[in-house]
Amino acid sequence: METPPEHARSTIAAIATPPGMGAVALLRISGPRAIEIADQATAGKASLLLPRTARYCHVRDADGRIIDDGLMTVFKGSNSYTGEDSVEFTGHGGILVSREVLGRFLACGATAAGPGEFTQRAFLNGKLDLTQAEGVMDLISAQTRLSLRAARSQLEGTLGRRTTEARDQLLETLAHLEAWIDFPEEDIDPQTGHLLRGRVHAVLTTVDSLLATADQGRILREGVRTVIFGEPNVGKSSLLNRLLGFDRAIVSDVAGTTRDTIEEIVNLHGIPLRLVDTAGVRQASDQIEAEGIQRTVRQIEAADLLLEIADAHLPKPSAAVLPLTTAKRLQVLNKCDLGEHPSWHGVNAVRISCSMDQGFDELSDRIRDSLHLGDTDWGEHAVAINARHQASLQLARTCLLAALELLDDSTSDPELAAIDLREALDALGEIPGKVDTEDLLGVIFSSFCIGK
Secondary structure, eight states, X not given: OOOOOHHHHOOEEEEOSOSSSOSEEEEEEXXXXXXXXXXXXXXTOGGGSOTTOOEEEEXXXXXXXXXXEXXXXXXXXXXXXXXXXXXXXXXXXXXHHHHHHHHHHHHTTOEEOOBTHHHHHHHHTTSSOHHHHHHHHHHHHOOSHHHHHHHHHHHTTHHHHHHHHHHHHHHHHHHXXXXXXXXXXXXXXXXXXXXXXXXXXXXXXXXXXXXXXXXXXXXXXXXXXXXXXXXXXXXXXXXXXXXXXXXXXOOOSSTTOOOSOEEEEEEETTEEEEEEEOOOXXXXXXXXXXXXXXXXXXXXXXXXXXXXXXXXXXXXXXXXXXXXXXXXXXXXXXXXXGOOOGGGTTOOOEXXXXXXXXXXXXXXXXXXXXXXOSHHHHTXXXXXXXXHHHHHHHHHHXXXXXHHHHHHOTTSOHHXXXXXHHHHHHHHHXXXXXXXXXXXXXXXXXXXXXXX
8 A cells, every 4th residue: 555645644734824923823724634724723613514514613722721711613525715624713913822822733743734735635536737836926915907817817727727738638638649650551641740730839838838938927927117217306215105095215406416326116007117217327426436337237128018207307417328128218308398409409308397296197008008018019918927937938939949840851750750749749748736746746846825
């Protein structure tokens, strides 16, 4: 008889709500002894509960003294989040009381859960595929409406379903190719070669369409890195404060006030903008300011969007010499309430006044339009792949292209094409977790919070 895996033998427990003062705290127990452990802590109340029915009870210490009171719910086997017997206790919020309750569960035989272990068990027990498990964390960390929509779609299994369909199609194609190789005398299908290429092309089309969402996925998860730069005293820090809606950066008429980069996140039309205020670019007056300007250069190199701000009532400065960057660039003219210098006439720029709070609706719209971040551009995109998905899809794409090249060459051995298709199959399987990837699971679930 095989020894059951470790996750099937142990029973884990954790506090599932953030630490600190609050109205309630939720604790979870999951594993084969979950109900037994809850019984020990509640004087037998857990085993009396109907599944999915909350009941008021007391958690007691070994001497019978009450530690806390609250609601307990039992989830049986495959009807739980993890796919195994689970118990949830909702008691009073607070660091000490929740730790005491957890300590009681651990004393009764539970093991402290690691980061993401509940969701990892849900994956291992077939309740979620790997993309859905990642969607759980994306849902928790979503900061905007669009990122929430993408996370919800991933949690519902859209990405896993599309990659699984592509993998199944490729598996069928590979089976046909290997039959063609093994039984050439059977003449399985007079159009086998043509059909095989068509099927591989269809899978390649799916892979390409998923890869096209990589930038969207990065933006939704990390935000658009938006660097505000320009000469000293043009209003960079004022612009940051206005976009944020509060005074985050020090505003002063003294040149060189901003010595270091300041970074904050703002929600723009459902997209997180990671705003970076930088030191004014000029000839540095001291070593500290020189370091601040060097940091500005590094931020420009890493930017997705550059907001180049200038003083509208002063003559147009010479064009800034920027490091190599693929970032979009938007000219912003500040202090337009003071009048505009003739040298700016005809320049395509957004004209604002930080002191009078003018022009910010137009600026917001121009940022959205320059990055194609509106709902009409994003449409109803159901997926937004992350870096792990992208790496697997890139590998699958490379293998599919290699296989197509071999299939198009009548002199090549079809066995070589089969090898490339198998590699593509494995790469696609890694996305929803259809292959054994022990190290991969450790990396993914270690980024989760404990109790999830």
